[in-house]
Amino acid sequence: MAIDIDTARKVAKLARIRVEEADLPKLAGQLSGILGFMEQLNEVDVSGVEPMTSVTPMRLKRRADEVTDGNMQAQVLKNAPDAREGFFAVPKVVE
Amino acid sequence: MSANSWTISAARDALRKGEISAVDLTMSCLTAIDAGDALNAFVHKTPEIALEQARAADARLASGEAPAMCGIPLGIKDLFCTKGVPSQAASNILKGFKPEYESTVTSKLFEAGAVMLGKLNMDEFAMGSSNETACYGNAVSPWRRKGSDVALTPGGSSGGSAAAVAADLCLAATGTDTGGSIRQPAAFTGIVGIKPTYGRVSRWGVVAFASSLDQAGPMTKSVRDAAIMLQAMAGHDPKDSTSADLPVPDFEAALTGDIRGKVIGIPKEYRMDGMPEEIEALWQRGIEMLKDAGAVVRDISLPHTQYALPAYYVIAPAEASSNLARYDGVRYGHRAKLSHGDGVTEMYEKTRAEGFGPEVQRRIMVGTYVLSAGFYDAYYNRARKVRALIKRDFDTVFAEGVDAILTPATPSAAFGLGEMADVDPVKMYLNDVFTVTVNLAGLPGISVPVGLDHQGLPLGLQLIGRPWEEAPLLNYAHVLESRAGFVAKAEKWW
Numbered sequence: 001m002a003i004d005i006d007t008a009r010k011v012a013k014l015a016r017i018r019v020e021e022a023d024l025p026k027l028a029g030q031l032s033g034i035l036g037f038m039e040q041l042n043e044v045d046v047s048g049v050e051p052m053t054s055v056t057p058m059r060l061k062r063r064a065d066e067v068t069d070g071n072m073q074a075q076v077l078k079n080a081p082d083a084r085e086g087f088f089a090v091p092k093v094v095e
Numbered sequence: 096m097s098a099n100s101w102t103i104s105a106a107r108d109a110l111r112k113g114e115i116s117a118v119d120l121t122m123s124c125l126t127a128i129d130a131g132d133a134l135n136a137f138v139h140k141t142p143e144i145a146l147e148q149a150r151a152a153d154a155r156l157a158s159g160e161a162p163a164m165c166g167i168p169l170g171i172k173d174l175f176c177t178k179g180v181p182s183q184a185a186s187n188i189l190k191g192f193k194p195e196y197e198s199t200v201t202s203k204l205f206e207a208g209a210v211m212l213g214k215l216n217m218d219e220f221a222m223g224s225s226n227e228t229a230c231y232g233n234a235v236s237p238w239r240r241k242g243s244d245v246a247l248t249p250g251g252s253s254g255g256s257a258a259a260v261a262a263d264l265c266l267a268a269t270g271t272d273t274g275g276s277i278r279q280p281a282a283f284t285g286i287v288g289i290k291p292t293y294g295r296v297s298r299w300g301v302v303a304f305a306s307s308l309d310q311a312g313p314m315t316k317s318v319r320d321a322a323i324m325l326q327a328m329a330g331h332d333p334k335d336s337t338s339a340d341l342p343v344p345d346f347e348a349a350l351t352g353d354i355r356g357k358v359i360g361i362p363k364e365y366r367m368d369g370m371p372e373e374i375e376a377l378w379q380r381g382i383e384m385l386k387d388a389g390a391v392v393r394d395i396s397l398p399h400t401q402y403a404l405p406a407y408y409v410i411a412p413a414e415a416s417s418n419l420a421r422y423d424g425v426r427y428g429h430r431a432k433l434s435h436g437d438g439v440t441e442m443y444e445k446t447r448a449e450g451f452g453p454e455v456q457r458r459i460m461v462g463t464y465v466l467s468a469g470f471y472d473a474y475y476n477r478a479r480k481v482r483a484l485i486k487r488d489f490d491t492v493f494a495e496g497v498d499a500i501l502t503p504a505t506p507s508a509a510f511g512l513g514e515m516a517d518v519d520p521v522k523m524y525l526n527d528v529f530t531v532t533v534n535l536a537g538l539p540g541i542s543v544p545v546g547l548d549h550q551g552l553p554l555g556l557q558l559i560g561r562p563w564e565e566a567p568l569l570n571y572a573h574v575l576e577s578r579a580g581f582v583a584k585a586e587k588w589w
Contacts, residue, residue, distance in 0.1 A: 001331075007464075009458045011320070011464050011467070012460060014463045014467060015118065015456075015460050015463040015506055016420075016423070016440070016443040017444060017447045017448050017451065017456050017461050018441075018444035018447070019448070019456075027460070030519075030520060031460060031461060031464065033520065034521060035249050035474075037405055037408065038216050038402070038405045038408060038409055038465075038474060038478075039404060039405075040402060040405045041406060041409070041474075041478060041481055043402075044399065044402055044477075044481050046477060049483050049484060051476050051480050051482075052480070052482040052483040052486060053479070054292055055293040055537035056292070056309075056339065056562060057292050058294075060336050061340070063333075072195075075195040076195075077533060078190070078193075079193065079194075079426065079427035079428070080368065080425065081425075081427075081429070082425055082430065088424055088425050090442065091433060091438050091439050091442055
């Protein structure tokens, strides 16, 4: 399936990656090539096959619902590009 | 032979006998690393940490209570989070990130006394097969074609790990493998690399690419070293819910060299159109070596093999698009400079456009597309069904008595850096054709160097084992290694 420029623009938007208008045709071409490669999967008879959801058959472990660590505000914020007064800071979200 | 070129097993024995100190061994690696900058393998050097750990290892060795990895100098792939040391998955989006925690794998290695020399180059977020997508620039293979000075790829994504081990900058290195990222670079550089069974090694603290496919493993100069190092890396970790709560066998003790009566499957679907004659001949030689050692060789069929690559390139980007959503310029790493009036959406979009390289952007967008409404069933769910069929192919042959499977590791020897720059991205993906099936099925796979091609470049074979049977797999690999007698080293030009 060929990806047109509008679809490429939409995918970039969904992925939250800015792509300049001038770069959209190249991106659309590359995405079309990759998705074309995937079309081969349509040759496979998958009727009655369940999608694989876990790699090795095992039950996830459970544990008591208790706090196991915490009180690490300084470490949590240490790598933030902008942290103020104990919070992550971002541009204004609500007018 | 200077100490940096030793194997882990030789160094372990020498350290225990007091023939060398961990500090001297570490110094010889640090010297080799500084002389090896042309390889661009080590991207963050940590000599202070290395010497401090080496001194501690010497104290432990003196007490006579030293585990096998005690005092062994290693390189660590940049994908592993190491406390207080840059860990940026070769991406600009994690520039400046210094984790406040240590990955389980590096913690375990350090508890066993291993020494960290520094962080190793790789493809950005482990997405690539040539180490050409790194924000640090290309890692360069120590190998060159006979009579040529063209720079070759060490493979990818664990390209820095492969180059560093092959060039004797360290004794061994950690790698990670999502579609072949340990085994392909190992094959390209004439070293050993094992991807364990999914769940054998904890993924905690390893930057996630595709969580249902990622596994860490050792990259070493011998199969014995792979057994020793995997021993220290493996085991259950409550912090990784997919890590298996199974006992870890003694891998080195499994290297008996006796494979009489073991059934080795040869899958006909791995004989690809246009495969170089040399790869075919190498495979035949491998078959003869195992037969000669008493194994029973059997032709088998894994009928869905050809669909593994397209299934992988749906599933891996889908998981990546979800995993990489966390890089938003808020909690760590890079944030784009914003213009007046930019809101939070512009911050995300600009940050991710600046921080991610083109291949990573492409894969995130492919993943976003295959997971988007209207395409989820057609692409993602269909790929997961094909994945189930690929796993079933393996389950069937194992149930029929096959103990391991022998295949080529790569469809060619290493190619030149830049040679693939203008080709369609899909061409690059073909590098993984023999290795992705193993990740999709969650199996252990090991690449063993077996010969040189006509240009003097290493070629490897891959052995694929049953789930959780790394121990016998290492034994088969050990037999292949001994019979092949691969001893070639890259001629030093750097």
